[in-house]
Amino acid sequence: MKKIIEISAVSHTFDDGYVGIKNISLSIFKGEFIIIAGKNGSGKTTFLRHLNGLLKPDSGCLTVNGCDVKTNLIQTRKTIGMVFQDADTQIVGDTVFDEVAFGLENLKFNRAKINEKVTSVLKNLNLFHLKDRAPFTLSGGEKRRLAIAGVLVMDPQVIVFDEPFSNLDYPGTIQVLATIIDLNRSDHTIIIATHDVETVIYDATRIIIMEEGLIKEDGAPADIVRLLESCGIKEPCSSKFGLGIQPWLT
Numbered sequence: 001m002k003k004i005i006e007i008s009a010v011s012h013t014f015d016d017g018y019v020g021i022k023n024i025s026l027s028i029f030k031g032e033f034i035i036i037a038g039k040n041g042s043g044k045t046t047f048l049r050h051l052n053g054l055l056k057p058d059s060g061c062l063t064v065n066g067c068d069v070k071t072n073l074i075q076t077r078k079t080i081g082m083v084f085q086d087a088d089t090q091i092v093g094d095t096v097f098d099e100v101a102f103g104l105e106n107l108k109f110n111r112a113k114i115n116e117k118v119t120s121v122l123k124n125l126n127l128f129h130l131k132d133r134a135p136f137t138l139s140g141g142e143k144r145r146l147a148i149a150g151v152l153v154m155d156p157q158v159i160v161f162d163e164p165f166s167n168l169d170y171p172g173t174i175q176v177l178a179t180i181i182d183l184n185r186s187d188h189t190i191i192i193a194t195h196d197v198e199t200v201i202y203d204a205t206r207i208i209i210m211e212e213g214l215i216k217e218d219g220a221p222a223d224i225v226r227l228l229e230s231c232g233i234k235e236p237c238s239s240k241f242g243l244g245i246q247p248w249l250t
Contacts (some may be wrong), residue, residue: 001029001030001031001032002029002030003027003028003029003030004028004029004030004064004065004079004157004158004189005027005028005051005062005063005064005080005158006027006028006061006062006063006066007024007025007026007027007028007050007060007061007062008025008060008061008062009023009024009025009059009060009061010023010024010025010050010057010059010060010061010062011023011024011057011058011059011060012046012050012055012056012057012058013058019213020043020046020047020055020213021043021046021047021050021210021213021214022043022212022213022214023060023214024047024060024214024215025060025215026208026215026218028158028189028191029189030157030187030189031184031187031189032189032190032191032205032206033184033189033190033192033200033203033204033205033206034189034190034191034192034204034205034206034207034208035192035193035194035197035200035201035204035206035207035208035221036048036191036192036193036194036208036210037193037194037195037197037207037208037209037210037228037231037233038193038195038209038210038211038231038232038233039195039211039231039232039233040195042210042211042212042213043210043212043213043214044162044193044194044195044210045085045162045193046213047193047210048082048160048162048191048193049082050062050069051064051069051080051082051158051160051191052069052073052076052077052080052081052082052160053069053070053073053076053077054082056069056070064076064079064080065079078154078155078156079156079157079158080156080157080158080159080160081151081152081154081156081158081159081160082151082159082160082161082162083144083147083148083151083159083160083161083162083164084147084162085162085163085164085166087140087143087144087146087147088136088143090147090150091135091136091143091146091147091150093135094134095131095132095133095134095135096122096127096130096131096132096133096135096138096146097118097122097131097132099135099146099149099150100118100121100122100146100149100150100153101114101115101118101153102150103150103153103154104117104118104153104154117153118153121149121152121153122149124152125145125148125149125152125179126145127142127145127146127149130142139171139172140167140168140169140172141168141169141171141172141173141174141175141176142172142175144164144168144172144175144176145175145176145179148176148179148180148183152183156188157188157189158188158189158190158191159180159183159188159189159190159191160191160192160193161180161190161191161192161193162193163193163194163195164176164180164192164194165177165194165196165199173199174249177199177200177248177249178249180192180200180203181203181249184203192204195233196233196234197228197233197234197236198234198236198237198248199248200248201221201225201236201245202221202245202246202247202248203247204221205220205221206218206219206220206221207219207220207221207224207225209224209227209228209231209233211231211232216231217231221245222244222245225239225245226239
């Protein structure tokens, strides 16, 4: 598999002295579906924000396609798109269509190309019928998919999600989960930070458990699932009852 991200001995301490992550080293490969699991405060979000340069390490090195993130921010952010926990913080457009077009407009794409790409992404995510709606009128699941559309239109190789199902009802969770699975099947590398793995563990290829800013475990879901509760993470019910890892979305 092609290596996309290489992280070597990366650490980050905040201005108040709080240590966010410590000596993180790992490689991420094309097509992986990775869960970053851990309790609140384990360092998941701090780690994710280093992947596209929103935070910079105090020590160590992070490269994307062989290029140092610190000195290649624009290319890094084209390669790695991030969907934040609160979709409202990412939404700036007056309409659904305008919201998805925003990034392309900033990059000075011509109008015909913008219209073509935005229309394609909205149709692929089943949002085109909402193109003239104001984003604030959408449901939680629709807003989260709109945030995904705004990232997807930039043609990233990697899409990073921070607690993508938080504050969503059951229909919204289904919408977003189906979208994420489809993205991975279409060759996008997926990285999801969550404290509740049950929704996504069946589709994941790898779980990384973080604790107090460190990587405690890293391996295949079948090998890691029984270690979850010792790290303060709920083990999926199917695994607890001896049924193995079962799909949440049927």
